[in-house]
Amino acid sequence: MPFDELKAIIVDQLDTAPEDVSLASSFTDDLGADSLDMVELIMAIEEKMGVRIEQKEARNLTTVGDVLAFVEAQKASEIAR
């Protein structure tokens, strides 16, 4: 499941409890990430989930659900191609 995979990366990168990570969680408000934590998180997602997220796109991804939707959309467009 992509959500479980994403959640594991978030827990590892942000040093947060798994039960605190939901689709609605805001990285900065709920999970305590600052701007540099976010860059590191995006890098880890790129490496572990095989996607490419430009920094200007990454700035719009404020919740866990935003990231999941972005990753799934990119995977779907790859399959379509």
Added chain:
Amino acid sequence: MYTKISGTGSALPENRVTNLDFERLVDTTDEWITARTGISERRISSGENTSDFAARAAANALSSAGIGPLDVDLVIAATVSPDSFTPTVSCQVQKALGLAGATCFDLWAGCTGFIFALMTADSLIRSGAFSHALVIGAEVLSKLVDWTDRGTCVLFGDGAGAVVLSQSPNPGVLAHFTGSDGTRGSVLCIDGIPLANPWTADQAPSPPHSVIRMDGQEVFKFAVTAMQQSIRRVCELAGIDLDDVPYIIPHQANNRIIESVAGRMKIPRSRFYTNLDRRGNTSAASIPIALDEMNRAGVLKPQMPLVLVGFGGGLTWGASMIRWIPSSREGS
């Protein structure tokens, strides 16, 4: 023929500027600066210019190497903040120290400048053309800082570091790995003089005031990737296992970058030598200042392999693997 670092030196402004000083200058806090950068104070010039620090650092490096001014036949200064476009910082150092027999030029490669200068001097000495080079990194970035931008003004410091690179029968400089990517140059900029002459539409622009402009998140991502690649590749080129390298001396930009690299490469953070908490980011000067501090603190032992690694504007990046061979004068 090989080269080795036969002496080190550095010079810093007396003026210490703490995070609390910045709380009075811009909307920031000590806690914010420390958490995002690891910097708690930096040295800022209250009058001396880049060539002044460069000359003092170079003089210290010469006495550490035990050689005289007339033994130096090459001076390369890496800087993005020279006193003037010409004469260069290296020529001003020549004048200040009486290096009458030297060929002098400056080299611009952002914060990677010292690595590029070391590589250049190493190649020129090994070609047989030169014997003793002064390789200097010197900056007065406070001339180029936007003192109203709380995101960047807290990051930088002034100062200079220098090494003497000398001919050696044994290899003291083992390998270099370098790279550049001009297509991503816009993430870290210092503008030059705008083009204006009697034939351009804009004939008399207002006097330029260049400042450092940086997309911090893009630079962070670039730095973490470039540092890992540079460290790995220079180990391969030198044929030395990273586990056998006691210290990595990184460009002192941001503690978070170094922690991220350490975590990703599974290298203990303690093997990265840092002084950025006290010095801030001194661009091309940061690696030779750190090396001189380690040398004077007695941390460097004979035959110890060391990785120097930098990244910066351009974009540019690179690493050098050296083996520490102290001057026989110091008794080895």
